Amino acid sequence: MAEHIVEAPAPGKVLKVYAEAGKAVAEGDRLCVLEALKMELPIVAPVGGTVKALHVAPGQTVEAGDPLAVIEG
């Protein structure tokens, strides 16, 4: 069981969060949507598995490289 840390690709604001801690996700499922340079960036799960931790909430600002979620799969 490997842990995958999903990182923010760009500095910006979290618009929506779809993932829930403890729930299962499939590869390619949307975890959340970030806004950077007035563009919406959909963040999708890199692997299928369980969302072990969720570090963001809507409205929060993040820096590039900040962990958004941890997926165990």
Place this chain on the structure above:
Amino acid sequence: MLKATWFVLAGMAIVFATLSVLVLVMSALNRWLRPGPEVRPGAGGRPGARHA
């Protein structure tokens, strides 16, 4: 048209030369201006010692 070819080459040369110098200067400055704490631990505890 030979004239136009030289014009194109000279123009692109100026663009690349200017931006190369700019990148070199900015990289040097960025290294030089790196915020203190990262550099200081190795430089001994005494304030001002680095400038002596």
Place this chain on the structure above:
Amino acid sequence: MPEGELLGVLALTWQATVMLGIGGLLIYLGIARQVEPVLLVPIGMGIILANIPLGGLTDADGFLAVLKRAGIDTELFPLLIFIGVGAMIDFGSLLERPYTVFLGAAAQFGIFGAFFLAYFLGDGGLRLFDFSFEDAVSIGIIGSADGPTSIYVATVLRSRYAPAIVVAAYSYMALVPIIQPPIMRALTTDAERRLAMPARTQKVSPRTRLLFPVVTILVTGLIAPKATPLIGTLMFGNLLRESGVLERLSQAAQNELANIVTILLGLTVGGMMLARDFLQPETIMIYVMGVVAFAVGTAAGVLFGKLMYVASGKRINPLIGAAGISAFPMSARVVQKVGLEANPHNHLIMHAAGANTAGQIASVVAGGAVLALVPFFA
């Protein structure tokens, strides 16, 4: 009042009618289709005002003529706009990824490619169109994908096609999402487009950000002095932004100054489009050359990106080269979209923004370079 100056309808020529139609079309595109409304609506209205017969707005002391003398002939308007543009741009994405500067430089080949073709069709070769060396350079500068730079260079070179060049430059900026993607896909392989780049970068110190505008003025000014007015105003605006103590002035430059000058510049440029100068085969050719300029610039940026892809050991996605044409921030968004299509984990936006802001500086340097070189070649 002399006879014939009473009713404008009687003095209306078919050429003026066409121009009124073009003005109306630009206003329609701006409002109904949201194509660069900030520019196309004032330009469209300027065209209508200038082409109403006997209106007198472009006569010696007419409203539009006075604006032209004060703001365009003196090159004042584009420079004032640049103070606002400089205050709007965050060069952080460029400073964190210094290598993107070369993508901005490479994409300026669009300027020179379009120049070469325009000169070949004009005085340099086929003589099909009335394009002098200076006109060809002014047409090429559409490839800077930057309105103020285009109008500055075209007026300094005294090209009579300046209005068409400016309108072409602004219209193609709105068309960047249509022009760029096919070229980007044609020149890259799927594996190249799928390449994701790391989000984390080296941090840039606030002092570096502060020094950047000043250093850029000095370096550019000392190598390509003719670029000093443009780079000077652009970087002065950026210094207002980065200084941290001039928030009021920075906001004024981004909002009040930029907005007021945009109104005046748009109206004036529209007012320069009189039927007798505009309705010529050369104008259509300028529009064709504009597409060439944007396409060649995009291709040059992507090809240079491929070179960096190989040189970096497959760590740089060549797509970001397309953002090297300035067109800020449209082309950065296009890169993000095309990258995401190939790989849903591939967010290139910040890397593209680096190349994009580099392209902004590179296009100004290219403008200065051609102004310096023209006296030696023309």
